[in-house]
Each structure stands twice: as structure tokens, then as C-alpha cells.
Amino acid sequence: MADTLVIVESPAKAKTIGKYLGSKYIVKASMGHVRDLPKSQMGVDVTRSYDPKYITIRGKGDVLKSLKDAAKKVKKVYLAADPDREGEAIAWHLAQYLNLDLDQPIRVVFNEITKDAIKEAFKHPRHINMDLVNAQQARRILDRLVGYNISPLLWKKVRKGLSAGRVQSVTVKMIIDRENEIRNFVPEEYWTITSKLLSDGKAFEARFHGVGDEKVELHSEEEVNKILEQIKGQSYVVKKVQKRERKRNPAQPFITSSLQQEAARKLNFRTAKTMMIAQQLYEGIDLGKEGTVGLITYMRTDSTRISVTAQTEAKEYILEQFGPEYVLAEARDPAKNERAQDAHEAIRPTSVMRTPDSIKEFLSRDQLRLYRLIWERFLASQMASAILDTMSVDIDINGVLFRASGSKVKFPGFMKVYIEGNDDSGNEDESFLPPIEEGQILVEQSIEPNQHFTQPPPRYSEARLIKTLEEGGIGRPSTYAPTLETIQKRGYVALEEKRFVPTELGEIVISLMEEFFPEILDIEFTSQMESELDEIEEGVIEWVKVLDHFYPEFAKRLKVAEEKMEEIEIKDEIADENCELCGRHMVYKMGRFGKFLACSGFPDCRNTKPIVKEIGVACPSCKIGSIIERKSKKSRIFYGCNRYPECEYVSWDKPIARPCPKCGQLLVEKKRKKQGVSIACTACDYQEEADS
Structure with missing residues (x-):
């Protein structure tokens, strides 16, 4: 009969760990955080040392009851949330809720979910690290103080539903600054x-x-x-x-930010998608006879350190597959990054012997592509120059x-x-x-x-933006994905051809922030704040002092802004067409994926449609319509007839207005990563180079 309860965050992780621990352990999932600051109020008492008011998260009642009932039936409870600030905070909140003894070693951490790593971790439980918990608390409270004070101001002065945050505001400003560089650029x-x-x-x-x-x-x-x-x-x-x-x-093995960048470049993955799939690979994949196995080490890390065991295994594999000349003579020093926490290893396969081809039947297409990227990057990092x-x-x-x-x-x-x-x-x-x-x-x-x-600097792609944020010490790798999602959801920026473009709304909000809250947008200030959060984690500084350093001056600025910030009305740009449903003017709106047309009669009329971009080519299929540029659900550009659905012609390649000089049929633009852009005939073997 089980006498030990182990609590992790997710069911997938619980399933993998449960298999390794055996019948004496019950492994349950908390489904992430169980307590947080309330959504309906500030939840922070600034007059009492920023005392946070935590409440159980709505919808977690059944989960918490199940955990409490299970805890009563066992002798020991171990908290095995992820090995970072967020995981430590989850463990602490669970300990508070379940009334566990914090003087006991109830915390178990591991960098990979493999049988040996799990068994070793449970031999060495430790106390909850309050420095880690306080670093997470400080960040959460800091973000709450900024967000819950500035956001209502923006609702009142600009538009409902807006928000402001420390990292997201700096990120939007960087995108706007780049756009201004492009606008002001004078070619030489x-x-x-x-x-x-x-x-x-x-x-x-x-x-x-x-x-x-x-x-x-x-x-x-x-x-x-x-x-x-x-x-x-x-x-x-x-x-x-x-x-x-x-x-x-070779490049160093992946850290979180470099994985996000390379997955964007090579796999065309959005940052959030990369992290979601990496989480799946970390928590465990069912490999048939081998059972459920964690395929990669923990994916939130900023260290390039590799364990001696992993180095030795890689050396054996390289020797066997490539020969002695490909074996690294001595281990390379990890990249030195003064901001790196070095708490974990780099992101690597849990076993290099588990090659992508040997397990591809058990992985989805995207899981396999990301695993292959991680596996190849790690293996290459351990090979000769x-x-x-x-x-x-x-x-x-x-x-x-x-x-x-x-x-x-x-x-x-x-x-x-x-x-x-x-x-x-x-x-x-x-x-x-x-x-x-x-x-x-x-x-x-x-x-x-x-x-x-000379060309202006390019707009930020996701990869380039993440790299710039990391170099500036803004945020942490784990925050990049939610930050990029948020600034698009709020309508501050849009993605056009996979590059970030600021919206009018984004520029208005940031101009107000610059006027009334300049320190929030200051890169050095934000970077310094991240360093102070790191110092809390290291036990160098108390978390209340960090908040004291920030809040009094911020509160003064807030008071000035409430009195002096003027209301701004954002007028919609009227389009040269009327709504086909109700006859009112259509207006241009900005959404997550760029501009679209919407009826000015909203909410009475909710008609919306994409902006049609003609490319000046007659439809080669029906000969009546013309070809327009369109976007798929995943924002990939394709080309189709404007008479759709009557004519179903579509093409990923852009049709060209002139016929093939060899056979007279349709020419299209072909884009290839290595060869660049070329022109090819859809009917014969004619090809030519595109004008640069």
C-alpha cells in the first residue's frame, strides 16, 4: 500500500514519474499553480511590507480536495514541481495549503525525467528554498503593482481592455523604436x-x-x-x-532563448509552440516497450553546462558513429553569461543513444522536428571543431x-x-x-x-527580438513566449510577413507611458530590476527592499498621471467600401495578424473580412477572376482566385504576370532557403533567376 504522496504540476509528468517510483508512491498533479493574487483586486498591501493576499485559483477546488484527501492517507508528502522559481513557488503554495512542515525536507528536484534521475532525486530531498520563492513573489508582486495601477488608467484615458506590464511595455517600445529607425532612415x-x-x-x-x-x-x-x-x-x-x-x-548546446530562436529560424515555430512541444518532450513520451520516458532535460534554463555523464555518453556515440578524429579532445568551457543562473544543465537529450530516427514512430511530426534539433545541436557541441x-x-x-x-x-x-x-x-x-x-x-x-x-535595419522577427531582449537583460527566457503573445493580443503590435509592426494603439500607449512612466520603459532600469530579482534568489538582498526601491517613486508618478493624462480618442480609418450586410461604412481595424476590415456598425453588425491585395495576375484556372494574396489560419501567405468559392484555384507560389517564354504557360516565384528566389514555369522545365 502506498505511504508517500508526490505532487507534480501536470498529469503527463505524474504518469512518467509514477512508473519509475512504483506502488509505494501515489503521484498526483496540481495542474500548475493552486494559489495566486486575486483577479478582482490589487491583492497587495503596500502599507504592510507588500503583504500579498493569496487565494485559491478558481476552478481548482476539486484538485485541491483530491490532494488534501490523499495527503491525509500517507506518511510523507514530497513536492516535485519544476526546478525553477515558478516550481519552487508552486511547491511553497502547496505546502501552505496542505499544512506541511517547512522544517522538513519535502522538496524533490530533478533536471530530467528518467529512471536514474528520479530515483537519485528522491534519495536527496531538500527544504523548500525560500530565496527562490521570494524571487518569484517579488516578480509577481512587482508586475501586479505595475499592471493593476497603470491598466485602469489606460482603460479610462484610451480604451477598455488595455494593459501595461514591465516587460511587455519595454518590448513594445523596442518594436516602435525600430519602426522609427526604419521611417527615419535615409538610404545612402x-x-x-x-x-x-x-x-x-x-x-x-x-x-x-x-x-x-x-x-x-x-x-x-x-x-x-x-x-x-x-x-x-x-x-x-x-x-x-x-x-x-x-x-x-560548434554552437553551444541550447538554452531556452537559443532554442526559441533556432526553432523560429529552422522550423518556423512560434515561441509559444516551441515551449509547448519542449514541455511534452521533457515530461515524457510513450516509447512503446520502453514505456514513458522524458526525452530532454528541463527546457527553462540559461546555462550551457553539460553533465560529465552526458559528455561521456556523447563521446562514446561519436567514436562509434564517426570515428576517433571526430571526438572532442577535451570538453569546451561553457559560454560565460553573467546573468545565467547555472542551476540546471543546458537543454539536451536525456540519452544521445536515443536517436531521432530510432523513436520517430512514437513522436508527432513537430515533436520529432524539435527533438531532432535539440539532439543534433547537443551532439554537434560535443564534436571536434x-x-x-x-x-x-x-x-x-x-x-x-x-x-x-x-x-x-x-x-x-x-x-x-x-x-x-x-x-x-x-x-x-x-x-x-x-x-x-x-x-x-x-x-x-x-x-x-x-x-x-544602404538598407534600413530590419523589423524584428521573433528570433531577433528574443535575442535582443536577452542581450539587454530584459525579462527571463521563460517570460518571452507569454510576453510576445500578450502584446499581440492587446493589439499593440501585429505580425506582418513574420515581422513585428507596431499598431497605432501601441504607439499611443507607449507615448503615454514615456511621458508619465519613463522608468518602466527604460531598458537599463528593467535590466537592473532583473538583476535584483536574481540577487533575491541568491539570498543577497531581501525581496521587500527591492519593492521599496521601486514603488514609492512609482506611486508619485501614478498620482501625477491620474491628474494630468488626457483622454485620447482613437478614430477608425474609413475604407472605400460599404458593408454588404447592412450598408454602413467598413473601417480598418488592427488585429493580432495585421489589418482587417470590419463594419462600423459593430456591435449591431459583426461583419468582418480580410483586406484583399491584388497582385495584377489573371486567374489561370477560370480566366475570369484575378489572383489575390490571402493568409492561411497559421498566417502563411498563399494566392487564390478572387471568385472563390466559384473558382477554387490556389497556389503557395506567387504567380507572375507574364507567360513562360518557352511554352506560354503560368510562371511562379519559387522561394527556397538556400537558393533564394527564382522564377519557374508550372508546365515545363523553364527557370530563371529573379531580379534581386
């Missing part, structure tokens, strides 16, 4: 000169670098023509050849310097398994130069000057 002209040269009949490209030994930038066609005149009819003489070996190290042969060639043409460079993989090392993505488009393929010697005369095949203009 610059030119390049590319020469296609031959060495022993093999072609390669060299670019204009400067005059003599001095690097020169070209800003006008006049400057370009002077260079072209100077080198016209002159010999290309190889002045210097530099060859060297270069090592390339790649070795590249690089070559740089300086070429003199009558005092003008052209330069060519290339590299070739000499030894692939970790690149056999995985190469990290990046946010910037462009081909990373290695290019190698033909054999070239100093003093050699090269043959010019062609020379091409090109005009360019």
Missing part, C-alpha cells in the same frame, strides 16, 4: 565593382577593395568610372596570396586593388551533424578559389559595376 548610395577572372581557365570573382594599400568606398557613378578608366586595358597581377587554416567551433582552408588574394591593376577570398572545408568535424542558423538571409555556402600564385597574370572575363543603396 554606394557602388561595388565585381570582376570575373580566370586562373588556368577556372573562373572566380574578385571585388574592388581600394587604391594602393588604402581601402576606398565608392559612393557615386563618377567615382566608379574613374576606377574603370584607370584599369581599362591593364593587366591583373596577383600581388599577394595568403593561405591559412581556420578552426570553426571543423577545419577550413581559407585563401585571400590581392590583385593589382595599375595601382587599383581587387580582393578575392574563399574557403573550403578541410575537415567537417561537427558540421557533419549540425550548423547553426542565423537571422540574416544570405547563402553561407563555402566557395573555394582555384590555384593562384603570386606574380601570376589573370585574365579578365567580365567586369560589372553595381549601384546599391
Whole structure:
């Protein structure tokens, strides 16, 4: 008969752990937090050391009764929530509710849900860490003080349903600041000169670098023509050849933020989706005969540390699968990040021997893709560096310097398994130069000057935004997903072509915040606040002092804002069409996924429809309609006939207005990650490069 109760957060985790612990243990799930601050009021007494008023969360009655009944029937209760601030707080709230003795070691933590890790963890229970609990309490109370004071002000002065938060407000401001950079950007002209040269009949490209030994930038066609005149009819003489070996190290194993970024880049996953699937992989997947197993270590971490056991297992696998030359001679030092808590390992597979292909039949498509990403990244991080042969060639043409460079993989090392993505488009393929010697005369095949203009900074993608938040010390990796969701739900920003764009509402709210609550939007202030929360966790500072440092000044600003903030009316932009249901004007509205049309008669008339974007191409199917740009439920752009549903023509590829020169049929734009954009015929083998 069971004499020990173990409480975790989720049923999936309970199921996996229950299998390892056996019949003497009852494992139950709390379904997340059981107590929180009330939704109907502030719930924080600022006059009594920010004393929080916790209540049981609505709807948790049956769960709590079940836990209380179970606790009465056993000798011991262990709290095994996740190993972070949030998990520690859940454990503390459960201990309070169940009247458990906090002087006893009732807390069990583990970084992975495997048989050995679970059994070892239960051999070493510890006391609840009140520093961790207080760090979570301080964050929760801090966010409540900001949100529950500023939000009603925004409802009154701007629009109902708005909210303001510490991290979300800074995030929206960053998106607005980037948009302003783009709006104010003044393009500058610059030119390049590319020469296609031959060495022993093999072609390669060299670019204009400067005059003599001095690097020169070209800003006008006049400057370009002077260079072209100077080198016209002159010999290309190889002045210097530099060859060297270069090592390339693999990316470190994943932490939460880098996993979110890479999943966005390589898998096209939204941040919330990445975390949801990672949670499933962590809590356990049924692998048939092997049973339910946690496939990855805990997914909320900012440490790149790897256990010796995992390193040893990876070394054995690499030796067996790739050979001794691919084995890492000695372990690399983890990346040093002064903000990292280092409480957990990096995100890695619980066993590298559990390859993606060996378990793919048990995983959904998305689970397999994310697991493969984590598995490959970890394995690559434990492999030998790649070795590249690089070559740089300086070429003199009558005092003008052209330069060519290339590299070739000499030894692939970790690149056999995985190469990290990046946010910037462009081909990373290695290019190698033909054999070239100093003093050699090269043959010019062609020379091409090109005009360019500098580009504004890009709008933030999810990956780029998360990276910037992390670099600025804003929030914590676990907060990024809910933050990005919230700012879209509130209508402060929208996603357009997978990039964040601020809305008029977002700009109005942030302008008010800048005027009345500048410290909330100050990146350094927010980063410092995160550091202080970390210091609470480390036991360096008391949580009440951190709140005292913030609240009195904030309360003064709040009083000024209540008196001086003016009401703002946001008028809808009227569209050039009427509602087909009631005849009133349609207006432009901004939703989570960009602009749409809605009837101005809302709520009497709730008609809405997408904004139609014509691309100037006749429908190739019905020959009557025209092709419009549309969006799928997952916000992916596709193309279809404007006569739908009468005509059901659809295409993921963008149709082109001119016919194929070879067969006269439809041309479409093809987008490929590595090859870029090309034009292809839908009926024959004709292809061409798209204009850049």
C-alpha cells in the first residue's frame, strides 16, 4: 500500500514519474499553480511590507480536495514541481495549503525525467528554498503593482481592455523604436565593382577593395568610372596570396532563448509552440516497450553546462558513429553569461543513444522536428571543431586593388551533424578559389559595376527580438513566449510577413507611458530590476527592499498621471467600401495578424473580412477572376482566385504576370532557403533567376 504522496504540476509528468517510483508512491498533479493574487483586486498591501493576499485559483477546488484527501492517507508528502522559481513557488503554495512542515525536507528536484534521475532525486530531498520563492513573489508582486495601477488608467484615458506590464511595455517600445529607425532612415548610395577572372581557365570573382594599400568606398557613378578608366586595358597581377587554416567551433548546446530562436529560424515555430512541444518532450513520451520516458532535460534554463555523464555518453556515440578524429579532445568551457543562473544543465537529450530516427514512430511530426534539433545541436557541441582552408588574394591593376577570398572545408568535424542558423538571409555556402600564385597574370572575363543603396535595419522577427531582449537583460527566457503573445493580443503590435509592426494603439500607449512612466520603459532600469530579482534568489538582498526601491517613486508618478493624462480618442480609418450586410461604412481595424476590415456598425453588425491585395495576375484556372494574396489560419501567405468559392484555384507560389517564354504557360516565384528566389514555369522545365 502506498505511504508517500508526490505532487507534480501536470498529469503527463505524474504518469512518467509514477512508473519509475512504483506502488509505494501515489503521484498526483496540481495542474500548475493552486494559489495566486486575486483577479478582482490589487491583492497587495503596500502599507504592510507588500503583504500579498493569496487565494485559491478558481476552478481548482476539486484538485485541491483530491490532494488534501490523499495527503491525509500517507506518511510523507514530497513536492516535485519544476526546478525553477515558478516550481519552487508552486511547491511553497502547496505546502501552505496542505499544512506541511517547512522544517522538513519535502522538496524533490530533478533536471530530467528518467529512471536514474528520479530515483537519485528522491534519495536527496531538500527544504523548500525560500530565496527562490521570494524571487518569484517579488516578480509577481512587482508586475501586479505595475499592471493593476497603470491598466485602469489606460482603460479610462484610451480604451477598455488595455494593459501595461514591465516587460511587455519595454518590448513594445523596442518594436516602435525600430519602426522609427526604419521611417527615419535615409538610404545612402554606394557602388561595388565585381570582376570575373580566370586562373588556368577556372573562373572566380574578385571585388574592388581600394587604391594602393588604402581601402576606398565608392559612393557615386563618377567615382566608379574613374576606377574603370584607370584599369581599362591593364593587366591583373596577383600581388599577394595568403593561405591559412581556420578552426570553426560548434554552437553551444541550447538554452531556452537559443532554442526559441533556432526553432523560429529552422522550423518556423512560434515561441509559444516551441515551449509547448519542449514541455511534452521533457515530461515524457510513450516509447512503446520502453514505456514513458522524458526525452530532454528541463527546457527553462540559461546555462550551457553539460553533465560529465552526458559528455561521456556523447563521446562514446561519436567514436562509434564517426570515428576517433571526430571526438572532442577535451570538453569546451561553457559560454560565460553573467546573468545565467547555472542551476540546471543546458537543454539536451536525456540519452544521445536515443536517436531521432530510432523513436520517430512514437513522436508527432513537430515533436520529432524539435527533438531532432535539440539532439543534433547537443551532439554537434560535443564534436571536434571543423577545419577550413581559407585563401585571400590581392590583385593589382595599375595601382587599383581587387580582393578575392574563399574557403573550403578541410575537415567537417561537427558540421557533419549540425550548423547553426542565423537571422540574416544570405547563402553561407563555402566557395573555394582555384590555384593562384603570386606574380601570376589573370585574365579578365567580365567586369560589372553595381549601384546599391544602404538598407534600413530590419523589423524584428521573433528570433531577433528574443535575442535582443536577452542581450539587454530584459525579462527571463521563460517570460518571452507569454510576453510576445500578450502584446499581440492587446493589439499593440501585429505580425506582418513574420515581422513585428507596431499598431497605432501601441504607439499611443507607449507615448503615454514615456511621458508619465519613463522608468518602466527604460531598458537599463528593467535590466537592473532583473538583476535584483536574481540577487533575491541568491539570498543577497531581501525581496521587500527591492519593492521599496521601486514603488514609492512609482506611486508619485501614478498620482501625477491620474491628474494630468488626457483622454485620447482613437478614430477608425474609413475604407472605400460599404458593408454588404447592412450598408454602413467598413473601417480598418488592427488585429493580432495585421489589418482587417470590419463594419462600423459593430456591435449591431459583426461583419468582418480580410483586406484583399491584388497582385495584377489573371486567374489561370477560370480566366475570369484575378489572383489575390490571402493568409492561411497559421498566417502563411498563399494566392487564390478572387471568385472563390466559384473558382477554387490556389497556389503557395506567387504567380507572375507574364507567360513562360518557352511554352506560354503560368510562371511562379519559387522561394527556397538556400537558393533564394527564382522564377519557374508550372508546365515545363523553364527557370530563371529573379531580379534581386
